Amino acid sequence: MANYVLVHGAWHTGAELQVVASLIRAMGHDVYTPTIKGNRPGDAKTVGLSEAIESIVEYLEETGIEDAILVGHSSGGMVITGVADRVRHRIRRLVYWNAYVPNDGESIQDMTAPHQVALFEAIAAERNDGTVVLPFPVWREAFINDADLETAQKAYDTLNPQPMQSFRDKISLSTNPAAMEIGKSYINCTDDTVSPHSHPWHPRLSEKLGLFRLIQIPGSHEISFTHPDRIARAIVEAGRD
Amino acid sequence: MANYVLVHGAWHTGAELQVVASLIRAMGHDVYTPTIKGNRPGDAKTVGLSEAIESIVEYLEETGIEDAILVGHSSGGMVITGVADRVRHRIRRLVYWNAYVPNDGESIQDMTAPHQVALFEAIAAERNDGTVVLPFPVWREAFINDADLETAQKAYDTLNPQPMQSFRDKISLSTNPAAMEIGKSYINCTDDTVSPHSHPWHPRLSEKLGLFRLIQIPGSHEISFTHPDRIARAIVEAGRD
Amino acid sequence: MANYVLVHGAWHTGAELQVVASLIRAMGHDVYTPTIKGNRPGDAKTVGLSEAIESIVEYLEETGIEDAILVGHSSGGMVITGVADRVRHRIRRLVYWNAYVPNDGESIQDMTAPHQVALFEAIAAERNDGTVVLPFPVWREAFINDADLETAQKAYDTLNPQPMQSFRDKISLSTNPAAMEIGKSYINCTDDTVSPHSHPWHPRLSEKLGLFRLIQIPGSHEISFTHPDRIARAIVEAGRD
Numbered sequence: 001m002a003n004y005v006l007v008h009g010a011w012h013t014g015a016e017l018q019v020v021a022s023l024i025r026a027m028g029h030d031v032y033t034p035t036i037k038g039n040r041p042g043d044a045k046t047v048g049l050s051e052a053i054e055s056i057v058e059y060l061e062e063t064g065i066e067d068a069i070l071v072g073h074s075s076g077g078m079v080i081t082g083v084a085d086r087v088r089h090r091i092r093r094l095v096y097w098n099a100y101v102p103n104d105g106e107s108i109q110d111m112t113a114p115h116q117v118a119l120f121e122a123i124a125a126e127r128n129d130g131t132v133v134l135p136f137p138v139w140r141e142a143f144i145n146d147a148d149l150e151t152a153q154k155a156y157d158t159l160n161p162q163p164m165q166s167f168r169d170k171i172s173l174s175t176n177p178a179a180m181e182i183g184k185s186y187i188n189c190t191d192d193t194v195s196p197h198s199h200p201w202h203p204r205l206s207e208k209l210g211l212f213r214l215i216q217i218p219g220s221h222e223i224s225f226t227h228p229d230r231i232a233r234a235i236v237e238a239g240r241d
Numbered sequence: 242m243a244n245y246v247l248v249h250g251a252w253h254t255g256a257e258l259q260v261v262a263s264l265i266r267a268m269g270h271d272v273y274t275p276t277i278k279g280n281r282p283g284d285a286k287t288v289g290l291s292e293a294i295e296s297i298v299e300y301l302e303e304t305g306i307e308d309a310i311l312v313g314h315s316s317g318g319m320v321i322t323g324v325a326d327r328v329r330h331r332i333r334r335l336v337y338w339n340a341y342v343p344n345d346g347e348s349i350q351d352m353t354a355p356h357q358v359a360l361f362e363a364i365a366a367e368r369n370d371g372t373v374v375l376p377f378p379v380w381r382e383a384f385i386n387d388a389d390l391e392t393a394q395k396a397y398d399t400l401n402p403q404p405m406q407s408f409r410d411k412i413s414l415s416t417n418p419a420a421m422e423i424g425k426s427y428i429n430c431t432d433d434t435v436s437p438h439s440h441p442w443h444p445r446l447s448e449k450l451g452l453f454r455l456i457q458i459p460g461s462h463e464i465s466f467t468h469p470d471r472i473a474r475a476i477v478e479a480g481r482d
Numbered sequence: 483m484a485n486y487v488l489v490h491g492a493w494h495t496g497a498e499l500q501v502v503a504s505l506i507r508a509m510g511h512d513v514y515t516p517t518i519k520g521n522r523p524g525d526a527k528t529v530g531l532s533e534a535i536e537s538i539v540e541y542l543e544e545t546g547i548e549d550a551i552l553v554g555h556s557s558g559g560m561v562i563t564g565v566a567d568r569v570r571h572r573i574r575r576l577v578y579w580n581a582y583v584p585n586d587g588e589s590i591q592d593m594t595a596p597h598q599v600a601l602f603e604a605i606a607a608e609r610n611d612g613t614v615v616l617p618f619p620v621w622r623e624a625f626i627n628d629a630d631l632e633t634a635q636k637a638y639d640t641l642n643p644q645p646m647q648s649f650r651d652k653i654s655l656s657t658n659p660a661a662m663e664i665g666k667s668y669i670n671c672t673d674d675t676v677s678p679h680s681h682p683w684h685p686r687l688s689e690k691l692g693l694f695r696l697i698q699i700p701g702s703h704e705i706s707f708t709h710p711d712r713i714a715r716a717i718v719e720a721g722r723d
Binding site: 183202203206211214215237241 | 619620622623624627628630631672673675678679680700
Binding site: 378379381382383386387389390431432434437438439459 | 665666684685686688689693694695696697698719722723
């Protein structure tokens with residue numbers, strides 16, 4: 001039995017990971033699905049990266065979790081890296097799931113394809129409330145390409161505006177991921193085009209982990225909505241010793 | 242219910258897509274399988290790219306198809322791009338299936354690996370009748386690598402000589418695919434080595450579509466002979482809204 | 483019915499391929515699993531590449547095998563290339579399975595990522611007995627990432643120290659693989675990160691074969707321990723005419 005802590009990506013909350021969490025629980029594990037500060041109902045949308053990281057550190061400390069398999073999806077990769085740097089003693093293994101892998105001083109925008117940085121900044125500028133949202137066509141075609149339209153629409157309706165500052169902030173780390181003496185895995189959903197395949201999640205970002213375990217499955221970035229069973233199994237194969 | 246129009250690649254006719262068409266029909270759709278001018282029995286083998294495109298435009302106009310999901314396999318990607326540029330009002334979505342994606346002024350040869358251009362030109366020069374054919378070993382190893390020998394041979398026997406000019410002609414487009422305001426999908430059969438993986442179909446050509454939906458499945462370039470059920474499902478997942 | 487000769491990789495012997503061999507036999511074929519000189523119990527660990535190649539040439543000659551489908555896994559790719567160069571008349575097809583493909587004058591180290599060359603040389607220097615071994619964490623994460631811990635440990639316990647010289651020796655060939663007039667296939671286990679995916683087995687090494695048949699399956703470098711049925715089927719699909 002292991003302790004899985006699933007850290008969602010931008011625009012999401014822990015609630016959308018409940019189906020995946022239930023499937024991992026059915027395999028005999030404890031599973032936690034905190035929501036990052038800035039994505040909880042009522043949160044100020046000015047939350048930056050360090051506050052986001054701190055909110056998960058606090059969650060681990062308040063719940064007293066030890067030996068955690070800390071799983072980060074997408075921008076959640078920034079958060080789990082920062083958490084591991086601050087409370088390494090609570091972590092057994094880091095699992096990145098089509099996630100950003102930062103070195104000290106890097107931001108999400110630094111690792112994102114230029115045309116997407118431009119798109120997100122343009123949307124944020126137009127909204128002018130500190131947040132960015134995804135246009136539905138981008139969501140439907142590039143994030144959840146393996147869904148039918150109804151599933152894509154329902155999943156879209158669960159999203160919340162993302163604090164733009166969390167994309168711009170450069171992370172501060174005492175140790176880069178490759179040098180962290182801890183187990184590390186990378187789950188690559190092979191149909192995920194959120195990061196274009198000419199500028200891919202894997203191996204461009206995964207290999208920043210140094211020695212790591214690769215787990216690959218078919219599926220889009222939003223596989224938790226389309227094939228929750230498949231990603232649940234992958235998380236356990238990535239997280240086991 | 243949608244209207245699928247399947248446009249075959251070089252050396253083929255619509256007849257070879259009948260099994261796939263039947264499987265898509267069984268999912269509740271209408272399916273059309275025209276043969277491009279130059280590949281029909283008795284056609285002059287001097288047909289160039291614009292005549293090939295025009296023959297499919299005429300097919301759509303004669304049959305009165307609207308809201309078409311226009312699917313192009315391999316060199317059929319040139320044809321569907323040209324058709325969409327001419328009769329956009331008839332098209333709902335373009336689906337490229339391990340297919341060429343041209344911008345204005347590009348030919349198939351411009352997007353083909355140099356050693357293959359050289360091979361095809363050498364064969365055409367030797368035949369000296371305006372056509373190119375595939376040597377069986379190239380077909381068996383690089384086109385239909387997932388077949389047994391009997392299937393490979395039977396499929397080879399259905400091929401017809403391809404007008405070489407259709408590979409050389411540069412397409413004339415008023416709008417490049419990325420700028421076409423229309424749904425776009427790319428099906429990538431991941432074992433397809435017709436375009437060598439160092440010079441791949443996806444993402445090299447697919448990303449010329451701008452925002453597009455990726456659907457990937459295992460299989461060779463000639464998956465319509467080896468796994469027709471798999472490509473039929475992929476076409477519907479690529480073609481739906 | 484065909485004659486499959488399976489040539490293991492570094493640290494292994496033919497014994498670890500028995501399960502795969504049995505599965506191929508059950509499909510109606512003859513299967514041979516020789517052990518390369520240097521990996522047999524009691525062998526001197528000073529064996530270099532030419533002795534390794536010669537030991538398989540001798541095996542083929544002593545057993546009188548003709549029309550062999552010669553399959554090389556990993557460093558076994560060096561051996562089968564050398565064998566084919568010396569006794570081409572005994573070989574029907576070469577099958578590389580996440581294997582090195584050398585041209586004349588190349589060594590394993592020439593085709594290995596620099597950080598791995600450095601790791602292996604450092605381990606060999608420390609051991610100072612002419613051999614190199616794999617640290618368990620490297621084995622568990624990068625070689626057998628698709629196993630559970632118990633399978634990973636059991637498989638690790640079967641390994642034997644590898645003569646380091648076999649990694650350093652440059653092969654001598656009269657004909658490079660692309661020019662060999664013989665069938666050639668490459669099996670790519672897509673989750674194999676022994677060669678990092680930024681410096682991959684396929685297409686970086688596979689395309690040195692010239693015209694070849696690609697067979698891809700999910701699985702790690704050590705799939706013979708984790709999914710022997712899957713690699714057995716792939717070997718037959720790669721090896722058939």
